[in-house]
Every structure is written in structure tokens, then in C-alpha cells.
Amino acid sequence: MLLITTLRRLSMANVKPSIVFVLGGPGSGKGTQCAKIIKEFGYVHLSAGDLLRTERDIPGSRYGDLIEKHIRNGTIVPVEITCNLLHAAMNNSRKDRFLIDGFPRNQDNLEGWNREMAAKVNLQFVLFFDCNEQVCIDRCLKRGSSGSGRSDDNEESLKKRFITYFKDTLPIVDHYQKQNLVRKIDANSSEDTVFEEVKKCFKEVMYSTLHMLWKQSVVTGWKTTSWQQIHKNSSSTFLKKTW
Numbered sequence: 490m491l492l493i494t495t496l497r498r499l500s501m502a503n504v505k506p507s508i509v510f511v512l513g514g515p516g517s518g519k520g521t522q523c524a525k526i527i528k529e530f531g532y533v534h535l536s537a538g539d540l541l542r543t544e545r546d547i548p549g550s551r552y553g554d555l556i557e558k559h560i561r562n563g564t565i566v567p568v569e570i571t572c573n574l575l576h577a578a579m580n581n582s583r584k585d586r587f588l589i590d591g592f593p594r595n596q597d598n599l600e601g602w603n604r605e606m607a608a609k610v611n612l613q614f615v616l617f618f619d620c621n622e623q624v625c626i627d628r629c630l631k632r633g634s635s636g637s638g639r640s641d642d643n644e645e646s647l648k649k650r651f652i653t654y655f656k657d658t659l660p661i662v663d664h665y666q667k668q669n670l671v672r673k674i675d676a677n678s679s680e681d682t683v684f685e686e687v688k689k690c691f692k693e694v695m696y697s698t699l700h701m702l703w704k705q706s707v708v709t710g711w712k713t714t715s716w717q718q719i720h721k722n723s724s725s726t727f728l729k730k731t732w
């Protein structure tokens with residue numbers, strides 16, 4: 490146990506915040522799954538959409554009208570606004586691991602992030618929720634009729650949001666796929682079934698990071714137990730508590 494805690498500290502010696510981008514169509518379950526991930530694995534959840542809605546609702550915000558126009562039209566707010574909100578939320582949290590939900594959503598988002606933030610963080614992977622369009626639409630309409638209060642949970646906005654998703658967001662997923670960074674999850678089934686897949690994915694990434702750190706510690710001559718011993722000790726309860 491002590492050993493792995495030490496390994497983790499070593500990993501943070503060179504600290505850059507770790508980021509997982511969470512992408513998928515409107516209603517694919519990004520927010521729902523992020524809520525589960527933070528409980529199990531201790532990340533901070535930052536939803537670009539939520540940050541924009543909060544900014545829109547601040548009385549006198551100079552961006553309020555612009556944000557609302559984009560939300561209703563299903564188009565994407567200029568990256569300078571979204572990236573600043575994300576950056577501020579990361580700084581304010583004082584934590585070092587973030588799920589960034591609903592970003593980057595188009596080429597402008599990607600370029601702005603690469604300009605301002607990419608070098609300051611460690612992008613772990615992109616979690617991509619692959620979900621049938623009609624399943625997503627039904628979920629969002631149900632969310633709207635159950636009182637979400639969202640101005641875009643209606644058929645007209647959803648049509649536009651899906652046009653943006655197919656035209657602008659999927660190419661961003663492809664971009665990261667080419668770098669082998671995408672972990673695709675089938676998001677059509679129940680919340681719990683989807684989460685089982687999500688958990689597998691996070692555990693794989695964590696073990697492979699631990700393994701890399703363990704190999705480094707061996708290279709630098711640090712006395713360690715065998716990898717098998719570490720693997721045996723790092724149960725999922727352990728990962729939940731310490732990772």
C-alpha cells in the first residue's frame with residue numbers, strides 16, 4: 490500500500506493536472522457517467538455546458554446573450570469564453586485531475602485549447618460515449634419534459650445540436666483517435682451497464698500508469714516489490730481510496 494502511494498507521489502513530482510476529455514452526442518450520458526466516475530475515482534467534473542449556463546445566468550454578464558443564442562441554436566460558443574471558464578474552474582478547484590465534459594466540441598475549441606492549455610496539462614485519454622441518435626433524442630426530450638428547464642431540450646434545438654455534433658464534434662473524436670487516445674464506450678444500454686464499461690476503462694489506464702511508474706522506479710534503482718505484488722495489492726477499493 491505504502492509502495493503504491495509512493496509511486497503515485499512520484500508521478501506527481503512533475504505535476505501537471507491530468508485531464509480526461511468526455512465527448513459524445515447530446516443525451517449520450519456524459520454528465521450521468523461523470524457523476525459516477527467522480528465518486529469512484531475522485532476526479533473533478535467540469536462540464537463546459539454547465540459552466541457556460543452558469544456564466545449566462547450571471548446578471549450583467551457580457552457574454553450572457555451570446556451564450557444563450559448559441560445554446561438555443563445548438564452551435565458552439567467561441568473558445569476564448571469556454572477556455573477561460575475551464576481554466577478558472579481548474580484553478581479554483583485546487584485539484585489535479587479533471588473530467589472535462591463536452592469539450593473540445595469543434596475545431597475552434599481544439600485550436601484554442603491547444604494554444605492556451607494543452608502544454609500545461611497531461612491529457613490521459615478521451616472518453617467517447619457512442620450512442621444512437623434516436624436514443625439520445627428520446628433521453629433529452631424526457632429530460633426536458635421532466636423539468637430540466639434547459640432551453641435546448643426540445644426537438645428544434647436537438648436537430649441543430651445533432652447537426653453540430655456530426656459536422657463539428659465527430660471530427661474532433663477522429664483527431665484524437667488518430668493519436669490512439671480515444672476509449673469508446675457503447676452508451677446505449679442502462680446507466681449501470683455503461684458504468685461497468687467505464688470502470689474497466691479507468692482501471693486499465695490506472696494500472697498502465699502504475700506499471701510505467703514502477704518501471705521508472707526500477708530504472709532509477711529504487712528498491713521495489715515485484716510488479717505482481719503491487720498488482721495484487723492494488724484492489725479496486727484501494728484505487729478508489731488512494732488513486
Ligand SMILES: Nc1ncnc2c1ncn2[C@@H]1O[C@H](COP(=O)(O)OP(=O)(O)OP(=O)(O)O)[C@@H](O)[C@H]1O
Nearest residue numbers: 514515516517518519520521522628632678679680
Ligand atoms: N444509460 C442511460 N439510460 C437511460 N437514460 C439515461 C442513461 N444515461 C443518462 N440517461 C438520462 O438521459 C438524460 C441525458 O443524460 P446526461 O445529461 O447524462 O447526458 P449528456 O450527454 O450529459 O447530455 P448533454 O450533452 O445534453 O448535456 C438524463 O435525463 C439522464 O438521466
Ligand SMILES: Nc1ccn([C@H]2C[C@H](O)[C@@H](COP(=O)(O)O)O2)c(=O)n1
Nearest residue numbers: 537538560563564565566591592594
Ligand atoms: N464546448 C462547448 C460546450 C457546450 N457549449 C454550448 C452549446 C451546447 O449545445 C450547450 C450545451 O452543452 P451540453 O450541456 O450539452 O454539454 O452548451 C458550447 O458552446 N461549447
